Amino acid sequence: MHSRHKILIVDDDPDFSQAVASFLEASGYDVLQAADGTEGLKVAKAERPDLILMDIMMRERTEGFFTIQEMRRTPALKDVPIFVVSSLYAQIPGFRITPEASWLAHDAFFAKPVDLTQLLEKIRQRLAETARKEVAP
Amino acid sequence: MSQVAPSAPVPAPANPDATAVPGAPATIIVIDDDRAMRLSCEKILAKSGFRVQSFESGSAGLEAVSGLKPDMAVVDLKMPGISGMEVIARLHEIDPQIVIVVITGYATIDTAVEAMKSGAYDFVPKPFSPDELRLIVKRGLEHRRLVLESQQAEMERELLRRRFVTFVSHQLQTPLVAIHQYLDVLRRLDNPDPAKLHEWLDRCLTRTDEIQAIIKDWLTLAKVEGGQLVHQRAKVDLTRTIAEILKTYEVLAAAERITLENRMPEEGCPVVGDQNGLSVLFDNLVVNAIKYNRPGGKVAVSVERTPAEAVVSVADTGIGIPEKYRKLLFGEFFRIQDAKKTPGTGLGLAIAKRVASEMGGSISVDSEVDVGSTFRVRLLAWREPDEAQETGRA
Numbered sequence: 445m446h447s448r449h450k451i452l453i454v455d456d457d458p459d460f461s462q463a464v465a466s467f468l469e470a471s472g473y474d475v476l477q478a479a480d481g482t483e484g485l486k487v488a489k490a491e492r493p494d495l496i497l498m499d500i501m502m503r504e505r506t507e508g509f510f511t512i513q514e515m516r517r518t519p520a521l522k523d524v525p526i527f528v529v530s531s532l533y534a535q536i537p538g539f540r541i542t543p544e545a546s547w548l549a550h551d552a553f554f555a556k557p558v559d560l561t562q563l564l565e566k567i568r569q570r571l572a573e574t575a576r577k578e579v580a581p
Numbered sequence: 582m583s584q585v586a587p588s589a590p591v592p593a594p595a596n597p598d599a600t601a602v603p604g605a606p607a608t609i610i611v612i613d614d615d616r617a618m619r620l621s622c623e624k625i626l627a628k629s630g631f632r633v634q635s636f637e638s639g640s641a642g643l644e645a646v647s648g649l650k651p652d653m654a655v656v657d658l659k660m661p662g663i664s665g666m667e668v669i670a671r672l673h674e675i676d677p678q679i680v681i682v683v684i685t686g687y688a689t690i691d692t693a694v695e696a697m698k699s700g701a702y703d704f705v706p707k708p709f710s711p712d713e714l715r716l717i718v719k720r721g722l723e724h725r726r727l728v729l730e731s732q733q734a735e736m737e738r739e740l741l742r743r744r745f746v747t748f749v750s751h752q753l754q755t756p757l758v759a760i761h762q763y764l765d766v767l768r769r770l771d772n773p774d775p776a777k778l779h780e781w782l783d784r785c786l787t788r789t790d791e792i793q794a795i796i797k798d799w800l801t802l803a804k805v806e807g808g809q810l811v812h813q814r815a816k817v818d819l820t821r822t823i824a825e826i827l828k829t830y831e832v833l834a835a836a837e838r839i840t841l842e843n844r845m846p847e848e849g850c851p852v853v854g855d856q857n858g859l860s861v862l863f864d865n866l867v868v869n870a871i872k873y874n875r876p877g878g879k880v881a882v883s884v885e886r887t888p889a890e891a892v893v894s895v896a897d898t899g900i901g902i903p904e905k906y907r908k909l910l911f912g913e914f915f916r917i918q919d920a921k922k923t924p925g926t927g928l929g930l931a932i933a934k935r936v937a938s939e940m941g942g943s944i945s946v947d948s949e950v951d952v953g954s955t956f957r958v959r960l961l962a963w964r965e966p967d968e969a970q971e972t973g974r975a
Contacts, residue, residue: 459756531758556758556762557762
């Protein structure tokens with residue numbers, strides 16, 4: 445039996461962060477929280493979470509984007525799956541960020557408020573994939 | 582991710598009068614069946630630095646308009662083929678802002694007047710001197726510049742309005758998302774801890790208040806903009822208004838051990854304004870002075886008066902405003918990063934500024950970081966009718 449997976453939530457709204465954290469904890473994960481990009485990066489480097497949920501519009505309107513880029517430049521974090529969770533989606537009609545968008549190296553995009561069932565499913569799926577890769581030679 | 586294309590440096594034209602849009606010489610087309618007239622117009626206008634092209638008929642001129650995009654057309658009214666009047670109408674269909682000057686003989690001044698009624702900007706009676714033509718063209722281009730500028734201003738207002746909608750929806754969405762997420766998680770948790778349940782419900786209520794505050798401020802701002810908040814310029818006693826506002830916030834201030842000082846003159850301080858508008862204005866300033874203060878700080882409201890005006894100061898001992906932010910402070914949704922931990926909609930000072938200017942006054946700020954800020958509202962002092970200088974009232 446391996447240890448519980450660690451998920452880091454980077455979001456400047458403590459209520460959103462708190463609610464999602466409690467849900468993920470109840471679903472069997474250890475959850476870390478950071479209130480902005482800088483703190484997120486610091487916690488991620490120190491704790492090396494298995495997956496990161498990243499808000500976009502924090503202190504700066506695009507803070508999440510830059511934090512993701514910085515994480516991708518950090519060797520220890522370069523392969524950690526990052527899910528963007530943002531209301532950005534809802535605000536710009538027709539605006540979609542797909543994982544193929546090369547300028548944003550994230551793995552999945554969720555609009556706020558986040559569908560928890562879907563989120564949990566995607567997290568499980570993604571962590572299972574990572575586990576398979578690690579087992580494979 | 583949007584990119585602003587760097588504007589290429591355009592050499593200034595030799596004659597600054599020859600422009601409608603800064604940086605580019607204006608293009609003028611001349612439509613006249615008289616060859617001598619075409620040539621002389623071309624010569625006169627080219628000498629003044631304009632780009633000129635002339636056409637011998639209305640149809641030839643109209644054909645070229647889409648490609649040339651002229652700022653102005655000089656059109657002879659009496660031509661074979663398509664009439665001058667029709668050329669005017671068709672030119673305006675292509676570019677509603679094109680400036681049209683008609684050339685007319687003395688005998689047809691009436692037609693020229695007709696032409697102006699149908700949208701020509703001006704007319705040159707034949708024969709004319711080069712200076713007369715240049716003067717009329719210059720005036721016409723000035724007119725076009727003003728029209729294009731006001732169009733630009735209208736577009737900027739529209740952009741601002743859209744940005745406003747984006748900001749408001751983000752501000753409304755953030756608390757709604759939080760509430761939604763709390764409720765959704767509570768619904769899914771089998772046995773939520775009662776303490777947690779209580780805490781979360783409290784948070785939901787707090788976030789609901791946040792939404793209410795945004796809607797309230799947004800409505801107030803819309804009312805001020807629509808001229809519905811500031812109705813009248815009547816006599817309002819600010820001493821009473823300030824006293825009422827300070828009383829409302831005694832509890833809020835006491836919680837942070839902040840002293841509220843009312844230094845308004847006891848005999849009253851009459852100004853010209855609207856009671857509701859002034860209440861909203863000073864309410865916003867006093868709330869800010871309390872919210873952005875330090876525990877144990879002070880808020881003082883005082884006035885300096887001259888016969889013509891009253892300058893009311895709301896001074897706090899709070900965090901202060903760094904100089905680089907002071908210009909932005911009265912804009913909609915501007916909030917200083919350090920202040921974001923204090924709840925607020927970012928609309929209070931925008932409202933205060935609008936209200937002050939609606940009443941013929943103004944607002945300014947002096948501040949020192951970590952020492953405090955003083956907001957000054959300049960208002961017209963009320964003068965009893967017998968003191969007033971105005972005479973001639975029927």
